[in-house]
Amino acid sequence: MKPYKLISTIVIMVCLFCGISIASADNLVWQTSKNTAVSIAKSEGKYILLLAGREICSNCQYMQYTACESISPPIKDLIEHSFVPWFCHVDNSTEWHVYASDLGSFYLPLICVINPNDQDNYLDRTTGTQNLQTFYDRLLQYPALDSDDNQPRTTVAGTVTYNETPVTAMVLANGKYMFTGGGEGRFDLTDVPYDANEEITVYAFCSGFAPYKTILTEGAYNLEIEMLRDQGGKQLIVTIDGISESSVKPGWYDISGTIENESGTALIAMVLANGQHMFTKNPVGAFHLTVPLDSNDKITFYGFCSGFSPYKIIGGIDVLSQL
Numbered sequence: 001m002k003p004y005k006l007i008s009t010i011v012i013m014v015c016l017f018c019g020i021s022i023a024s025a026d027n028l029v030w031q032t033s034k035n036t037a038v039s040i041a042k043s044e045g046k047y048i049l050l051l052a053g054r055e056i057c058s059n060c061q062y063m064q065y066t067a068c069e070s071i072s073p074p075i076k077d078l079i080e081h082s083f084v085p086w087f088c089h090v091d092n093s094t095e096w097h098v099y100a101s102d103l104g105s106f107y108l109p110l111i112c113v114i115n116p117n118d119q120d121n122y123l124d125r126t127t128g129t130q131n132l133q134t135f136y137d138r139l140l141q142y143p144a145l146d147s148d149d150n151q152p153r154t155t156v157a158g159t160v161t162y163n164e165t166p167v168t169a170m171v172l173a174n175g176k177y178m179f180t181g182g183g184e185g186r187f188d189l190t191d192v193p194y195d196a197n198e199e200i201t202v203y204a205f206c207s208g209f210a211p212y213k214t215i216l217t218e219g220a221y222n223l224e225i226e227m228l229r230d231q232g233g234k235q236l237i238v239t240i241d242g243i244s245e246s247s248v249k250p251g252w253y254d255i256s257g258t259i260e261n262e263s264g265t266a267l268i269a270m271v272l273a274n275g276q277h278m279f280t281k282n283p284v285g286a287f288h289l290t291v292p293l294d295s296n297d298k299i300t301f302y303g304f305c306s307g308f309s310p311y312k313i314i315g316g317i318d319v320l321s322q323l
Helices: 010-022 034-044 058-067 075-082 132-139
Strands: 047-053 083-089 110-114 124-127 153-162 170-173 176-179 186-193 200-205 212-216 221-226 237-245 252-260 270-273 276-279 286-292 299-304 311-315
Touching: 034 047, 034 083, 047 058, 075 083, 075 132, 124 132, 153 200, 170 186, 170 270, 176 186, 252 299, 270 286, 276 286
Parallel strands: 047 083, 153 221
Antiparallel strands: 047 110, 110 124, 153 186, 170 176, 170 200, 200 212, 237 252, 252 286, 270 276, 270 299, 299 311
16 A cells, blocks of 8 residues: 555634534444444445544544535535445554555545445545535435335424423434424424334433334324333443543543443443434444533433433533443
8 A cells, every 4th residue: 555645734724613613513423344334334225435534634524524514515414314424544444445546645534435235446536625515516426325216205293292291302213313392392304214114113212201112104194292201110221431532622522332231231222412412333332422511511411222211410521430
């Protein structure tokens, strides 16, 4: 492999900080291994978007945290719909080498669109930073792999209440999710796909309440979800493996760990901390979030999993590091 080089410029740093205003609060979830990215892409009928770089590279930071999170143009929505994002660290992995053949020296990051059914070749390759509109237009050429079979989709909307009072909850339906808001407990999920059984499984999670679950079979829906108080069901076991100040986002913290049941079995669960969220990874129940502190220098951490009591803890870095 020929040498490659990294250019860090003041212009890019300015763009990085200014670009924060066009990124949404909930970051994309980036896979960190090729095998995982390929597996997910095949199962979901998507392409892979590879970004190979370094965490300390300003060009890489701009593309990962500003360009890919852009809502105008809607790059983030496009990635979520058609791609599985994969970040490959160039110093810790050689999985990116096959996509950099014949490049010689180049500017990081290396960005490739990959068909998971032809995983050792790329369909589109660029290097360095990209103009947002140009980057969006390039990605638009690759709709989801299963888009031609116009898979049945529908809208699932409604309200979440307790004793006729709206509550803030996380609603999940076949991979689509959102938080109720506006003081009305309202949710509106569009473009929700049916599963292989032509069903939609809807969950609602809210701290202090028992998880809600229902299965829908046809049509568009307007659900009235009435939450029930948690009666002391099965407990989630949360372990924090590491917590440290982020090297990418000053003042934010990297938190990693696992979620298991009381028998030590890893679980697929929803993790939420100060507005940042993700699902734990199968099969190890692992999570990794980069989160800000609140105005009291604390983090509110939630764990939600169907069949288990919601988990919640509020504390500073010292408290969370003891979990």
